[in-house]
Amino acid sequence: MIQPGDDMANGGAPGSAQDHEERLKIPQDVRGKLRRDAPLDKLVWFKAGGVADWLFEPADRQDLIAFINALPPGVPVMPLGLGSNLIIRDGGIPGVVVRLGKAFAGVETGEGNVLRCGGGASGILVSSTARDAGVKGLEFLRGIPGTVGGFVRMNGGAYGREVADILLDCDVILPSGDCVTLSSAELRYSYRHSALPEGAIVLSARFEGEPGDPAEIGAEMDRIAAAREESQPLRTKTGGSTFKNPDGDKAWRLVDAAGCRGLTMGDAQVSEKHTNFLINKGEATSTDIEGLGEEVRRRVAESQGVTLEWEIKRVGRP
Known part of the structure; x- marks a missing residue:
C-alpha cells in the first residue's frame, strides 16, 4: 500500500501507465486507500477484466476532492460503482479508478x-x-x-x-x-x-x-423484484441489459429473431432466459463477452436491418 506523501513512481512498473505514474504524487492529507495494479474482475458483475493502474477508495468527500485536485491534468479518472452494466477490457484501465464506498x-x-x-x-x-x-x-x-x-x-x-x-x-x-x-x-x-x-x-x-x-409503495417494489426474478438471469455473472431498445422495438426481440438465443463465444453466452443479457458461464474473458456482443450486433443488422447500440459501457485497453 502506498502511504500518503509517498512518490507513486517508486518502483514504477513498465507499460502505458508509466508516464502517469511518474508524475503522480499523493498529498499528505489524503486518507483513502490507494492500490496499484488493482484487479477489477471481482468488482464487476461479469467477474472478468483486467487491472486498474491505480484504484482509489476515498475516505470521504473532502478526501476525494483533495485527491482529484492533486492529479496532473490529463490523467484519466473513471468512477466505479457496483460494477453492473460494465465490461472492463482485459488490458485494464489506464489512470485512476475511483470507487465510492460506505462514506458515499x-x-x-x-x-x-x-x-x-x-x-x-x-x-x-x-x-x-x-x-x-x-x-x-x-x-x-x-x-x-x-x-x-x-x-x-x-x-x-x-x-x-x-x-x-x-x-x-x-x-x-x-x-x-x-x-x-x-x-x-x-x-x-x-x-x-x-x-x-x-x-x-x-x-x-x-x-x-x-x-x-x-x-x-412496498407492494409495487415487490412486484418489480418478482418481475425481474422471473424474466432476467439475475443469479448468473451478467452485466444487465446489453443493448439499448431501438425506437418502437425491443432489443431482446431483435436478438431472438436473429437466432442468437443461447449463442456462445468461449464461456460467454447470450442468455436463454432473456436474450438482451450476456452471461459469463464460467471463465469467460472480457474479450469473449464483448466479442459475442459484437457478433450479436452483426447478426441483428444482417437479418433484421437494425444496428443495435450498446447500453453496457465498455472501458479500458483491448
Missing part, C-alpha cells in the same frame, strides 16, 4: 418528498428509504442494478420511469477538480444518456417524489 452510500430524507443520496448508494437502498418515508415515484430504482452515480450518468430507467423524471440536481466533481451542482436540465438527458463529462464523478444527488402510502 448514505440516503437522507428531507422536506417536500426529497431524498438526498450519496453517489455510492444503491438503487435498492434509495427506493427502500423512499418507501419507509412514504415517498412515491422512486419504486423503479428497485429494478436498477447500480448506484446513484451510475444511473444519474446514464439516465437509468426501468418499468416506464427514468432518472430524468425524479432528479432535481446532483453534486459533481469534474476532472478539473472543480465541484459543481448540476440541475437535471443541465444534464440534457436523453435515452440512457446525459451530458455529464467523461471522468466526472457524481458525489450526491437529490431526487423528488410525491406523497404515497408505504404499503402500496
